[in-house]
Amino acid sequence: MTEAKLGHLPKPKNSAGRNLPAAIGVSALLGGLVLLAVWIGPVGWYPLVAAAVAVATWEVVMRLREHSYFIPRLPMLLLGQLMVWLSWPFGTTGLVAAYVTAVLFMMFGRLFYHGRSTPPQNYLRDTAVAIFVLTWIPLFASFAAMLSLIASAEGVWGGVYIVTFMLCVVASDTGGYIAGVMFGSRPMAPAVSPKKSWEGFAGSVIGGVVTGALTVSLLVGEAWWIGALMGLGLVVCATLGDLVESQFKRELGIKDMSALLPGHGGLMDRLDGMLPSAMVTWLVLSIVGG
Template sequence: MPTEHLPRPKNSAGRNLPAAIGVGVVLGALVLLAVWAGPIGWYPLVAAAVAVATWEVISRLREHSYHIPRAPMMILGQAMVWLSWPFEARGLIAAYVTAVLVMMFGRLFYHGRTTPPQHYLRDTAVSLFVLTWIPMFASFAAMLSTISSDGVPSGAYIVTFMLCVVASDTGGYIAGVMFGSHPMAPAVSPKKSWEGFAGSIIFGTITGALTVSLLLGYQWWAGAILGIGLVVCATLGDLVESQFKRELGIKDMSMLLPGHGGLMDRLDGMLPSAMVTWLVLGLLGS
């Protein structure tokens, strides 16, 4: 086949692609197994991901002189996830508000009763940011396993979410590598381009329309709306993590996943988009 007319990549992939693919296959298999098992499999997977991602982020923050209480953050994050199973959004809100109070009041006495708190506003705000960014958003992904209506199994809602996320990432990756030349936010993430965003929109919208209509049985335009909202949130989530790492002067959250970096480097766009997915699919399933 002649190749002289095929477009050449404008940008390098920027990672070990074979290792990334291998890790992606393993993670995909774990996700499929958890989806097949239902909430009893999906919730432990989400809770484990929350624990690892929270550990990564807190570790990086503590390395840069932020005083973040690791054990309370881990426990409260798990409470947010697990209470969303029996009590759904009410359990999540109750756990989140409790976590906010613990961080606000506990930070006052981080150095004891006789020593005034230092960097109180900074460290409290960062703690609440992490609790919102990881366990709260992840809880919406967990609650997808509790949606079911009109004979549609809850697993179909999770599969819809995951396929849209994969399509968004794939479309953005291909378009960004092949055609990316106009940076979207160069001050935050120089490698993220408008061409990559357009690829994510196209792939995410098409996948959303197909999965929502074929797997869930709803109108295709509802899936298109889901795809667009998911892509926008995923892209902004990527930018948030890019700025987070830029301020700390790090490239990856950890080296846990070869070819990917840390687990949080894979979840950055998925977490905020889970909230949009739960909202849209929850309305469809109600």
């Protein structure tokens, strides 16, 4: 291609801000694991989600403990696993029961951390943050796990619902990334995340809505507008989830949750937007599937 032709291509307004070769390689590996788990079914999907919950919870709890928050590591990991696994045989009933148990444990256990004769320190702060983490990671992730359990009256393979969710997430991330790098100039919330732009959000909306409409109509066999609404809800929740994690890291003064994934940061840095959007996707697809 000649220089004259290249001159007509728009130049990116922003840098990518990551090691792209490493990020692409890690993404391909994670994508392969997801596809394998989807193909196996709930027996493969649930362990993958449970492992992701354990790693993400560990990352977040360790960062909090490094900044003087008292968050019990082992109870958080075990209670998070309880929430995920009870959602398999008992659905939302098991999930809610496990979540309430986890909340009660944090509320009561923190009272007596220093014994019965010494008043607890920072009780409200630490209890609230622990409940926030339990909601943010295992509760939302359980909805992603339950996508594999949706039973369709039309005989649609259960893995289709997970594929629909993942394709919408990828399309949203890709559309937002490309539009943000190429055209981003108007920050959405500069006080929280200066790099997140309205142009990037528009790219996410286009990617999520179009992919949602196509996947729900072609794979699930329902009206395209249902998929478009689902895609829009997914994008809004994913964007707000990104902003939540940005503010979380800003308050702790950290860049990434960990260095586990080259080119990405920590696992939680990849799941931040996916977790809340899983709830919206499960709600729409479970109604459609049922």
